Amino acid sequence: MFEHIEAFPGDPILSLNESFQADPRTDKVNLSIGIYFDDAGRLPVMRAVAQAEADLLADLGPRPYLPMAGNAAYRDAVQALVFGEQCEARKAGRIATLQTLGGSGALRVGADFLRRAFPQAQVWISDPSWENHRVIFERAGFAVHTYPYYDEATGGLRFEAMLAALRELPRGSIVLLHACCHNPTGVDLDQDQWRKVIALLKANGLLPFVDMAYQGFGAGLEADAFAVRELAAQEVPCLVANSFSKNFSLYGERCGGLSVVCRDADEAGRVLGQLTGTVRANYSNPPTHGARVVARVLTSPALREQWEEELRAMCGRIAAMRGLIHDRLRAHVSGEALSRYVTQRGMFTYTGLTAGQVDQLRDQHGVYLLRSGRMCVAGLNERNVGAVAQAIGSVLARPAA
Ligand code: LMR
Secondary structure, three states: OOOOOOOOOOOOOHHHHHHHHHOOOOOOEEOOOOOOOOOOOOOOOOHHHHHHHHHHHOOOOOOOOOOOOOOHHHHHHHHHHHHOOOOHHHHOOOEEEEEEEHHHHHHHHHHHHHHHHOOOOOEEEEEOOOHHHHHHHHHOOOOEEEEEOEEOOOOEEOHHHHHHHHHOOOOOOEEEEEOOOOOOOOOOOOHHHHHHHHHHHHHOOOEEEEEEOOOOOOOOHHHHOHHHHHHHHOOOOEEEEEEOOOOOOOHHHOEEEEEEEOOOHHHHHHHHHHHHHHHHHHOOOOOOHHHHHHHHHHHOHHHHHHHHHHHHHHHHHHHHHHHHHHHHHOOOOOHHHHHHHHHOOOOEEEOOOOHHHHHHHHHHHOEEOOOOOEEEHHHOOOOOHHHHHHHHHHHHHOOOO
């Protein structure tokens, strides 16, 4: 029956992470997957999250099915965090927000919804983008193309080329954008560039789908949401996927949200209805635990303050690690190839290392990066940064076999 089934080639991020787990070397370093580790190399449990869980444990109660759209308090808290409490679209009830299985779940539910609503549309993602963006939209049935984004020569943004490409897209095209901490390059648009892109999207009738998986890891919770809030303020219909995997360190709880900004409350009601239909056809309704934790933290003033403080500390540690790797690499790398470690932001730096060099790093030194050259700087710490810099220096000094 299944003789014709081909072997799964593996996932460039998750399969690599599994290889890392299976690697017996004790001095191995995981800079592949987008996960924040603390300075001791551990996955942190945030104190605000632990406190919320302790509170909830005292009052667990029965576990009925959640509504298809998810936990109502969570959905409201997600919308407030993403769009801001004062957002006019939110006040007018014209944003449909759904609890999803992480950011990936939000992208997939959104992609399925769009495929039914706009069967002729095609999708454009940045070059490069998170590997799974293409997979999700292609599996939903879309043709996926790229628009220029990253400039390897400068380690920065090809902004004019990006604008020129977007200008040529047919009306109704779906444009996938990263709100902040671009994955994999760590290169973001500034606010002026966002205004220009948003004006173009609006004038040309393009449909933005914004992925915000790293809110709080760039310039702060508010500033990282600039593009999303500006889209809503400019009344541009759009979809926004957000995730609490990273900023709550709740990876396995699969906590995310999908929001769709609509023209009015009636339209938002119909869109929400279709999204819930998509959920029913996939997994019926989302799980209870993570959403209760996130809602509690976001809506209890003391826990919220503590969470924000912990998140700022995580960002501070990432910035310190960027500085450290930059200084340790000084002996091996120069110019822009070095400065990008401190200019790119969020969890990732696009190192410019080739797939062959990445393979050498992994095989000979136990240092894991993605084969695209993406390094998760949030996996660096005071103890491993020296060895990582030395390993990079040694592969740069030796041509690949
Ligand atoms: C990553 O980019 O490494 C993370 O978002 C994890 C994932 O699911 O790929």
